[in-house]
Amino acid sequence: MERPVIGIFGAGKVGTALARLLVASGHRVLIAGSPRQTALDLVVGVVAPGAEVATPDALVDAADVVIVAVPFGKAATVPWQRFGDKVVVDAMNYWPPIDGNLAEIDDDPRSTSEINAARNPAARVVKSLNHLGYHEMEDDSMPPGSSLRRALAVVGDDPDARAVVARIIDAIGFDPVDGGALAHGVELEPGHPIFGRELSCAELGALLTPSTQPAARAA
Structure with missing residues (x-):
């Protein structure tokens, strides 16, 4: 199965850590940073080699999946109005x-x-990747079949979008767990038992509100 093109809004520690994992797993990755970031091409070339710097418009046009990894207070600066029918990972x-x-x-x-x-009801928003620290992303990534693999939750109102994101999570070295509707994303937020914890599929499933079978993976 062909890997989807991934666009990342946010060239900070989270965005660049994800970019490295995604490039290593065979994805084409485009990344857009703050307009105030200078020499972004040089920075990305050093900290996330293989990722491509793009303008926001070019990123949205090319990406199959958009990951929003900017500081929460900057969420409104991302072009949500252009995300119609895109799979968008919050x-x-x-x-x-x-x-x-x-x-x-x-x-x-x-x-x-x-x-x-x-912000855009037509976007296929999925909550994931937020309950894992950027400093743990590469250290905790494990190959398929490893008994030490860490589980990550995937929640969203569109089952097909959840499946797309689940395959990406599997590809970068984690076990996806389907957590159902987007409203269950509150369970992944700071202050809740899942946030920041290293959990297996069974342990994560026990803490999620809905039924929690491992999410669909790539064949």
Whole structure:
């Protein structure tokens, strides 16, 4: 099966760590950073060799899957209006020590991914990759069949989009666990038992709200 083209918004520690894993797993990776980042081509060439720097528009045009890995407070700077029918992975976390206490988020009963998905209801938003620290991504990546593989949850309202993201997670060295609807993304956020913990499929499944069979993988 041909690997999907991955576009990453965010050239920070999370975005570049993901880019390295994705390039190593055979994906074409495009990455867009902040307009204020200077010499981005040089930076990406050093920290994520093989990834291609792109403008936001070029990234969206070329990517099959878009990963949003910018600071949560910068989420509105990403071109959500162009994500119609794209599989979009929300890899962000709301961190009050960094973002400040945002009353509109604190008072909203929805998960943060539901809030982001509302920016473009046509986007096929999936929550994943956020409950794993960037410093653990490469260290914890393991080949298929390893008993030491770490599990990562995949939640979203579109089952096909969840399956696409599950295959990507499998390809970069983790066991995907299907967590059902996007609303269950709250279980993956900071302050909840899943966040930041190294868990097996069975352990992660026991902590998720819905039924949790391992998500579909590539054949």
